[in-house]
Each structure stands twice: as C-alpha cells, then as structure tokens.
Amino acid sequence: MAARFAEMVAHRTPPSSARDDAVECKFNPWHDPSDGRFTFAGSGNYHDAGETARADRAPGTLRRGHPWKRRIATGPKADRSRTARSAGHSEKTGGRGTTGARPRSAALPSSGQRNQAVEFVGGVGEGLRDVTVETIAGIRTNPVTTLHNAGHRIASTIDTAIAAEDTPARIQVSRAAGAVANASPREIGRAAGSVVGNAALAAAPGAALGKISTLRRVREATPPINYDPPQVGWVKENLGPEKAWTRYNDAATGARPGQAPTLMRTMPDGSKRPVKFDGLLDDYMIDRKFTVVNRPRAQAQLLRQSEVLAQHRLIGTWEVPNEKQKIAALKMLKQMNVNNIKVRIMKP
Amino acid sequence: MIVTQIARIIADFILFLDLTDDEILDADAAVEMMEWVGHRLETLDKDFLRQLVDAFAVIAPEYSGDSQKLVRDIPYSFYLEEELAADDPVRLAELEALRDARD
Numbered sequence: 001m002a003a004r005f006a007e008m009v010a011h012r013t014p015p016s017s018a019r020d021d022a023v024e025c026k027f028n029p030w031h032d033p034s035d036g037r038f039t040f041a042g043s044g045n046y047h048d049a050g051e052t053a054r055a056d057r058a059p060g061t062l063r064r065g066h067p068w069k070r071r072i073a074t075g076p077k078a079d080r081s082r083t084a085r086s087a088g089h090s091e092k093t094g095g096r097g098t099t100g101a102r103p104r105s106a107a108l109p110s111s112g113q114r115n116q117a118v119e120f121v122g123g124v125g126e127g128l129r130d131v132t133v134e135t136i137a138g139i140r141t142n143p144v145t146t147l148h149n150a151g152h153r154i155a156s157t158i159d160t161a162i163a164a165e166d167t168p169a170r171i172q173v174s175r176a177a178g179a180v181a182n183a184s185p186r187e188i189g190r191a192a193g194s195v196v197g198n199a200a201l202a203a204a205p206g207a208a209l210g211k212i213s214t215l216r217r218v219r220e221a222t223p224p225i226n227y228d229p230p231q232v233g234w235v236k237e238n239l240g241p242e243k244a245w246t247r248y249n250d251a252a253t254g255a256r257p258g259q260a261p262t263l264m265r266t267m268p269d270g271s272k273r274p275v276k277f278d279g280l281l282d283d284y285m286i287d288r289k290f291t292v293v294n295r296p297r298a299q300a301q302l303l304r305q306s307e308v309l310a311q312h313r314l315i316g317t318w319e320v321p322n323e324k325q326k327i328a329a330l331k332m333l334k335q336m337n338v339n340n341i342k343v344r345i346m347k348p
Numbered sequence: 349m350i351v352t353q354i355a356r357i358i359a360d361f362i363l364f365l366d367l368t369d370d371e372i373l374d375a376d377a378a379v380e381m382m383e384w385v386g387h388r389l390e391t392l393d394k395d396f397l398r399q400l401v402d403a404f405a406v407i408a409p410e411y412s413g414d415s416q417k418l419v420r421d422i423p424y425s426f427y428l429e430e431e432l433a434a435d436d437p438v439r440l441a442e443l444e445a446l447r448d449a450r451d
Contacts, residue, residue, distance in 0.1 A: 239377060245384045260376075276376040291386035293379075294425040296418070297366050301379045324434075328427055335451045 231312070232280060233262045245290035248348050252279030252286045252319065261285070265308040275308040277316070285309060288319045288346070292328040299336055306338040316341040321348050351396065355403035359411070359419045361385070366418055386426045394432060401428050424450075 031037065032044040237260040239246055250257060255278055262274035263285065279286040287305060292298075309316045318333075318341055320326050329343045362385065365378040392400065401423040408420040423429055424447075433439035 237377075239380060243384065245380070245387065249380070289383060291383045291390065292427070293382050293386045294427075295362075295366055295379075295382055297375060298379050298382065298425075301376060304375075324427075324430075328430075331447065331451070 234259045248290050249278045249288045252288050253281045255279040263308045275304050285316045292325050294332050309340050318343045319346040351399040352403045390431045
C-alpha cells in the first residue's frame with residue numbers, strides 16, 4: 001500500500017494495476033504551500049495531476065474518464081457538498097458521481113472544518129513530541145530497559161501496521177471512526193502523531209537514535225561481564241605406547257605431555273570428580289577425537305563433559321581429524337542434545 | 349569361520365571397555381581406547397570388514413542381557429556401515445535416514 005501511494009505522489013498519476021476495480025485508490029490533492037504537507041479539503045493548494053490550482057478552483061474541470069479521477073472529482077469539495085446537502089441528496093442515495101468514498105469531513109461547514117484541521121495538525125505535532133520526549137526521558141532514567149521496551153513497542157507497531165496493510169482502507173476508516181467517535185480532532189491528531197513518531201523510530205532507528213548523545217553513554221554504561229578463569233587442574237595420563245591417536249591427542253592446543261587438563265565436576269551429592277580433556281585454549285576446553293564412537297560409555301563421557309562445562313560456564317570443542325568424523329560428532333551431539341560443545345576439524 | 353572368531357575377540361574387548369566399573373577402569377581411558385579400536389576397524393580391508401560386520405550379528409545371540417545388544421550394535425556405534433558405503437552416496441543417504449529414524 002505504501003509503495004502504491006508513493007508511486008501516486010511521485011507521478012501524480014494512478015498506478016497501473018489490473019485490480020483497479022478491486023483496489024480502492026486514494027489521492028489527496030490538497031497541500032499546505034508553506035510546508036508541503038497534506039491538508040484537508042478547502043485549505044491549502046489544490047494539486048491535480050499535472051496542474052495546480054487554488055483552493056477556490058471551479059469544480060467539474062476534471063476529466064471523468066478514469067475511475068480514479070472520478071473519485072477525485074467526487075472527493076472533498078465543501079461547496080459541492082453543501083450544495084448536495086441543501087438539495088436533499090444523501091451519500092447513500094447516490095448523489096452525482098458519488099462512489100461512497102467521500103470523506104466525512106467534506107460535509108462539514110468550511111469554517112468548522114478549517115478549525116478542526118488546525119486542531120488535528122496541532123495534535124499530530126503533540127503526538128510526535130510525546131514520542132521523542134518519552135524516548136529521551138526514558139533513556140536518561142533507565143536506558144537499557146527503555147530501549148528494550150521501545151523495541152517491543154516499535155515491533156508491536158510494525159506488526160499492527162503489517163496487519164493493517166491487509167485490511168481494506170474503508171474498513172480501517174470505519175473502525176477508526178467507531179473508536180474515536182467521541183474524540184476531538186486534537187486527540188485524534190495526537191494519536192496519529194504518536195503512531196507516525198514510532199514508525200519513524202522503527203524505520204530509521206539508527207538515524208533517529210544516533211542523534212541522541214545519551215546513547216553513547218548507554219553503550220559505555222553496559223557493564224562488561226567478566227568470569228573467573230577456568231579452574232583447570234592437571235592429572236597424569238599414560239595410555240601406553242605412543243600411537244597415532246596418542247600423538248594426535250597430545251598435540252592439542254595447551255596440552256602437556258603425560259598430563260591431561262581437568263575440570264572439577266560437582267556431583268549431585270556435593271562430591272567433586274575431575275573430568276578430563278586433552279587441551280585448552282583461553283576459555284575453551286579441547287577434547288580430541290581420533291575416531292568418534294557412539295557407545296554408551298562415550299555418550300556418558302560426552303554428558304560429563306557437557307555438564308562440567310556448564311557448571312564452569314565454559315564452551316568445549318571437539319577436534320576431529322576429518323569431515324567424516326565431524327559429521328559423526330555432530331550427529332552424536334545432536335542425539336545427546338548437547339549444545340555447549342562445538343566441533344572443528346584439526347588435521348593430524 | 350575365522351572372521352567369526354575375530355569378531356568374538358573384538359566383541360569381548362569392546363564389552364570390557366564398555367562395562368567395566370569406573371573404579372577399575374578409567375572411563376575416559378576406556379573411551380579413548382574404543383576410539384582407537386574404531387580407527388583400526390575402519391582401516392580394515394573392505395571385504396573383510398563386510399564379513400566382520402555381518403559376523404557381529406551372528407555371534408550376538410551368544411551373549412546375554414545388555415551385552416547381546418551391545419555386540420549387535422558394534423557396526424552401528426562404530427559407523428562401520430558408513431565406512432563400507434563411503435563411495436556410495438545413495439547408500440550413505442539411506443544409512444543417514446536409518447540412523448536419524450533410530451536416534
């Protein structure tokens with residue numbers, strides 16, 4: 001819907017569509033010459049496709065051939081509306097050229113309509129200001145929470161807008177009219193301004209928030225999370241004569257010859273038992289697998305390693321010699337529902 | 349006949365590594381030994397490995413209780429069928445589907 005409207009504004013022509021008879025096209029030819037914003041009928045300048053006229057241009061000069069232009073021709077023109085009302089024609093009975101899309105404001109007296117339009121625009125400004133003020137004030141008081149909540153509100157606004165895209169405009173207008181039947185123009189404008197402000201934050205959050213210098217302090221205020229270095233112990237490990245697999249395991253990063261790094265695992269009864277690995281790199285415990293086997297005892301070892309890593313808030317790495325072993329290792333990790341151990345290939 | 353005898357030796361050794369208490373046999377050392385046995389099995393001659401894989405199913409009824417299933421599962425847990433189908437993508441895909449269904 002937004003793309004179609006942009007096309008209409010850019011070309012001042014109705015977008016080509018095979019569904020013209022099914023899709024309701026709207027175009028507001030009224031603009032405020034001072035700031036270029038849309039206005040209500042009877043205020044500002046009247047911009048038709050390819051021509052510009054004053055607000056008091058005579059009606060009936062539009063070509064009537066295209067359904068879209070017929071809608072423009074039957075659009076909000078206070079004078080003709082007054083004429084129609086005075087002649088006793090209602091919209092339901094089908095006045096001349098009426099398509100049923102006539103805005104309600106077209107039936108208002110020009111003086112009252114002018115005041116309500118001004119009230120509406122003022123309300124939009126207040127709504128936009130409220131969004132900005134709330135965002136900045138929230139960042140000053142509790143920046144992380146506010147930005148988090150703002151994210152939720154913006155996401156909710158986007159969801160609402162996406163849902164509204166699929167709702168025909170006339171239904172949206174009907175719902176809005178029912179919801180704000182007793183609201184003043186200023187209140188309606190204020191609500192609209194809030195929505196526009198939130199949409200702007202969602203559309204360009206970087207541009208909008210980047211202008212707030214407080215955001216820099218937000219980044220600086222985020223406390224870095226530091227954990228104690230892993231309490232690694234070392235135990236003797238002599239697995240007999242040197243073979244290819246012992247050489248492979250001993251070549252792990254951080255390994256010591258004849259020793260194995262261990263993490264102390266706390267058992268459910270409070271006792272502690274060491275769990276062996278082959279090496280370590282910073283906070284990563286490394287276990288090398290020359291060949292992956294999926295035996296019950298190997299599964300138990302995997303669960304021990306995963307549990308002790310979780311207790312120490314660490315990540316483990318299985319290093320395997322080739323792609324085939326990596327696939328087998330990944331399958332075993334998935335089968336055992338272990339997600340704090342990663343797999344990578346380290347050739348012998 | 350010979351492959352069946354060798355299958356029994358391998359099965360007995362793997363059961364020892366699988367079922368010996370942790371107080372007697374270090375669990376991590378047992379796993380590392382099994383990994384090495386797995387490597388040795390993968391590097392066997394493919395024709396002999398085929399016979400060996402079939403032999404585990406033949407000798408499994410000679411064991412009782414959990415041991416019987418552990419012997420029958422040796423080809424599965426050491427990925428021996430995948431080793432035999434290494435050059436056959438279709439068979440590998442089939443084995444993967446079977447493994448996924450089983451897991």
